[in-house]
Amino acid sequence: MVVSESMPTRTLTSGVETIERALVVDPGQRVPGRAAGFPLRREGPAKLTGAAKYTDDLVFPGAWHGITIRSTEAHAKLIAIELDPEVDWSKVVVATAADIPGDNIVASIKDDQPVLVPIGGEIRHHAEPVALLAAQDKETIRRLKGHIKLITEPLPPVFDPEQSDHVFAKYEVAQGDIALGFAGADLIIEGTYRVGHQEQLYIENNAMIAVPGEDGGIVIHGSLQCPYYVNKALKRALRMTSVQARVIAEETGGGFGGKEEYPSMLALHASLLALKAKRPVRMIYERHEDISATTKRHPAIVRHRSGVTKDGVLVAQDVEVIMDGGAYCTLTPVVLSRGLLHAGGPYRCPNVRLRARATRTNTPPNGAFRGFGAPQTEFAAEMQLNRIAERLEISPAELRRRNIYHLNDTTPTGQVLRESVAAEEVLEQALGASHFERIRERTAHESAERRGSGTVPAGRLRSGERRVANGIGLALAWHGAGFTGSGEVYLASVASVELTADGRLRVLTANTEMGQGTKTVFPQMVATELGVPVDWVEYAAQDTAEVLDSGPTVASRTVMVVGGLVILAARKLKAAVEERSAGVPFHEAFRDDAKANGATRIDQQFEAYPGVVFDDATYMGDAYPAYGWAAAVASVEVDLDTAEVFVRDVIAVDDVGKVIHPILCEGQVEGGTLQAVGYATIEEMKVRDGKYLNDRLATYLIPTALDAPHIRTILVEAPFSGAPHGAKGVGELPMDVAAPAVVAAIHDATGVWIHDLPATPERILAAMHGAGPAGRLVGVMDEPAA
């Protein structure tokens, strides 16, 4: 790891003024953690020795096992739940909607989703929870579950989001005059792009254990991202106080958004059984159930109409986004909102209209997944840019140079980008590190040679080297940092730093560790502020009985927003102790201070970032306090006979504001990049009649070590002044950018554009042979302006 404080001497200029200089971390030479001077992963030794306890590893004597009885129809009325009278039900517990003491609702935004479908209620998707069964052992459950029968009356289902008349959310933002913009364009290009479901595929399935408490409450031990979301859901449906609805996040084996809202449902199910059985109940999903029933990335249809001058300057962008919300609202309105706000890509355009709507279908609900709506719309935006570049015979890099955001540019919501704009920096870093133009020349030459040899796309089997075509592709992205709009102001998160009466230092937040490094970086940040060794700072358990609500562990907000609060709290603690000790430095004074004064705890609440204003009613203003910027260059090989794609290398350049821990930060970029490569190439959820067909790991494929490209990460720092450390978050940014880079590389290799993700061999072959698969729109309409 080479951390260089000096900037490259190359001068980058924007239309208005020189962009902020950014620190660049280029792991050209990898140096392991200890040697690089950064703390090692705090819970790492436990994870590496098998000692770390995930939910399914916990033992509760006397615990029963619980399962869910689910609908097998996509849309129906529930008439009755019949228990086979021939079977002895006395030694097990069955729970239905009738057992819910409070509201039969598990809500993120709208009150539309039941905990369990009630008798007379509507089943709205396949695998919807209807009843629960718990027994002492798994064998009894296996024997009995088939004897619970759901009596239903079918209702007509809706599967096409464009045909649905139930709209979860709808937005429109506009700037300038769209008609005038198109009138002034030399070229107008239209395109329709489609992306399907993507499964988060954390390797640890959803898991929850509910233990009845002595106070009539419940204690939840689970795999989850947001302890206070679960706490809120329990309070409402179980009519409990916050103290009674205690939630503890255990070691969590990956989340990626997939454990943001669903754990509320699962915790309620486990609780209903535990309260009825009067004993702990374990609900540990198997992979098949996890894929069948839990949320996915929203499928989307994105339609673009772009007007450009002959020099490649964007003058009009008209974008329509339709997302399939699935059967219930979940977080769909905010996913759609983020999708909409990123739909234009990181490009300035004077005349813009962005419209988006999300509708209800009778498919399992879609929800949060890393990127949260942006990967869908930014894929489309990048495809559109690349097709414009091809049409105008301008390099895709040069076209981007002519359109990227610079300081003081205005976004479609009227937000003026006053600081922290690194589009140009990440673009140039990626182009330089990948030798993009030189390799592009080479692939163009190879492609011309193949054409000369008459082998492409002749359809005959080729042999030897000419069977494999090389391609290189570029993409650029931005990602709004933290919650959208006024989200953080409404959340009003609180994070704490405490000097305990016995002289220990603790960080207390509700933000969970799911692999990204919370447990390592929060103590690191506090130790740095306090001037003490990192090992002296503890990270309290994410237990609602112990920590205040610092908000959910989502939206790449942990380091940026909560980390900022933790730093401010640490500074206040240091100041308080040093004031009392009359100037003795904190690290020497704090233990004596605790003895003399007892515990000191600083609870730091979020306050709006200065000057950041968003109007939720008009959807105008500062949609995000700042943006992260990313560029990716992908190199692929495509087998021209089989259309199999090998993604060989990805250069990932990400501006994260401030790098807190280079190794963990790179880990986020590498993991996000590979998820995006999977999204681009192999991850496809097949849906028939509202049911996922490939709902197991044998059929839903994610990349293995052999499918993974070599990923080189370059970290850029363009700090955000509103956060005390300048950090803007990293988790989601890489997910936005690698998929369009891979698809651009496939085009460079094959000469065909794949408009629908994933770019499977079937789609590539169909496009190479000039036909789209039946029922899928692959062709595009190009029309020159009059």
Add this chain to the structure above:
Amino acid sequence: MSAYRFLVNGAPAQVEVPGMRRLLDVLREDLGLTGTKEGCGEGECGACSVLLDGQVVDACLVPVCQVDGRIVRTVEGLSLAARERGSLDTLQEAFLEHGAAQCGICTPGMLMAARAYLDAGGGPDDGSIREAIAGNLCRCTGYTKIVDAIAAVASPAT
């Protein structure tokens, strides 16, 4: 129900269970060795990888009747000698230093696959390492740091 005897991490174990009970359940539930994880239950993800007579197997696909009289090694046994000194073994240390474990759920299986590769004399070659861990899915790391960590142990000189 039958009795099955085998060695787990160097210590004798005996269980009386149905012969078709999965080795994974025997390890986790009967012997309390929860370091071995379940990710899919059908041999796709490799989270439950253990060594059986030195070979990597998916413990979810192995019935305990096939383990009788054999030698099982799990993540808990990886660093028995090192643990007595209160430290990790060189492979675990390399994973920690390189950031090769994130959420950690694939890590025990990944370590076992890597251990088998190294014990068989595997070198630092990128392609060979990737081949060796191709049966172990990781959703967090993009594999880069895992490959780096294994390569570092295979060639301590670098």
